[in-house]
Amino acid sequence: MITFVPLDESHVSLMHSWLSAGEALRWYARQLTTEESIRQKYLITKLRTGTRCFIVQYDQEPIGYLQYYRISDYPRYCSLVGAGPHDYGMDLFIGRDDRIGRGVGTRIVAAALKELIFAQANAERCLVGPSPENQRAIRCFEKCGFRHVRTVVANDGEEEHIMAAEKPNQTLPPPS
Numbered sequence: 001m002i003t004f005v006p007l008d009e010s011h012v013s014l015m016h017s018w019l020s021a022g023e024a025l026r027w028y029a030r031q032l033t034t035e036e037s038i039r040q041k042y043l044i045t046k047l048r049t050g051t052r053c054f055i056v057q058y059d060q061e062p063i064g065y066l067q068y069y070r071i072s073d074y075p076r077y078c079s080l081v082g083a084g085p086h087d088y089g090m091d092l093f094i095g096r097d098d099r100i101g102r103g104v105g106t107r108i109v110a111a112a113l114k115e116l117i118f119a120q121a122n123a124e125r126c127l128v129g130p131s132p133e134n135q136r137a138i139r140c141f142e143k144c145g146f147r148h149v150r151t152v153v154a155n156d157g158e159e160e161h162i163m164a165a166e167k168p169n170q171t172l173p174p175p176s
């Protein structure tokens with residue numbers, strides 16, 4: 001069972017260990033960081049902008065991190081990816097390499113769409129932007145209904161393979 005626990009000070013050391021090695025370092029952090037930088041970035045800067053940050057638990061064991069945000073709260077990125085006022089962004093990583101490639105990521109993304117992002121009353125689409133080389137992430141998102149919409153070069157000079165998932169139509173059938 002997947003659960004999302006709001007990120008707090010007690011998770012900083014765990015986040016640091018996850019972001020210092022393996023696939024999370026390669027594809028998410030991209031460079032080594034410090035606990036103080038993590039504290040500043042995740043507990044202060046992101047919260048101020050409205051990004052929601054979570055530790056992901058699998059059967060009550062912390063295994064990764066997920067964040068989501070209204071893309072229009074980041075105007076430069078919003079115009080870069082061509083997002084609208086009802087588009088949300090999501091980023092995640094599994095922090096333990098022994099849990100990667102076993103279907104857990106697909107379950108996390110599906111749960112986040114249903115329980116977090118599309119639970120927002122104004123949410124219509126969710127966008128993600130993995131590296132075009134990150135074929136595992138791309139496949140994971142495809143399995144959750146995301147489709148490629150464009151490729152952009154982000155401010156850090158890295159290409160992003162922008163993919164979008166639409167909120168499922170929840171219109172009820174007329175009463176019989």
Ligand SMILES: CC(C)(COP(=O)(O)OP(=O)(O)OC[C@H]1O[C@@H](n2cnc3c(N)ncnc32)[C@H](O)[C@@H]1OP(=O)(O)O)[C@@H](O)C(=O)NCCC(=O)NCCS
Binds near residue numbers: 094102137
């Ligand atoms: C991206 C991530 C969350 C996906 O979670 P996961 O549990 O590893 O993914 P899943 O096992 O659910 O699905 C992976 C799919 O990719 C496939 N895959 C794996 N490596 C692949 C490759 N090199 N090329 C193509 N497909 C690949 C798997 O076979 C599987 O598809 P299938 O079920 O159709 O066989 C996880 O790998 C991760 O955290 N990676 C490090 C950080 C990262 O990349 N974050 C995303 C940044 S946007």
